Amino acid sequence: SQQGEEDPQALSIQEGENATMNCSYKTSINNLQWYRQNSGRGLVHLILIRSNEREKHSGRLRVTLDTSKKSSSLLITASRAADTASYFCATDALGGNTPLVFGKGTRLSVIA
């Protein structure tokens, strides 16, 4: 079952601008992860944020997590054309060996 909702579904920006994608989920989680997927390719793991963390940085990526609102955001700063891809959040639910559940994703287009 799919529990995440991403917003927006599609985003088009100019190179150098920042891109913000949001993700909402429904159940309590151990952690939330963000993945990137280039068209027709496999997943690339970007960042993991634990349920007791509120913000995490990795290079040009900044992820926030608000467990009270069951939402997360991914910010890509100073975007590049190479950032063009689909971005998915995935939640790891509490309760043991349950699979990651993916949101619907945001298709990001960065125009040079």
Added chain:
Amino acid sequence: GAVVSQHPSWVICKSGTSVKIECRSLDFQATTMFWYRQFPKQSLMLMATSNEGSKATYEQGVEKDKFLINHASLTLSTLTVTSAHPEDSSFYICSARDTSHVSGGFYEQYFGPGTRLTVT
């Protein structure tokens, strides 16, 4: 990090035939494996969960007789699409987890590169 491979990376088959996709964990023991399916411009949808030596658990709406999953060893799971039809054309992604190793209070899940299936 842990590596999961899939074979083949892409396959074209005729309608009515069966095709097998292999998923291997290369440097760890995958006690649990998951199979996802992704249609164009959509997200990953979980198809089934399998634990080594046990029967797979299928998600609602996934036909277990059509999508046969075998997880006979700790490093290999196979998905066989039987009597494939054009609507089965999709990107199939496997994922593996080593539940004997806890990292930061949870089990990490590693993804294969995916298999593109086209049924003509």
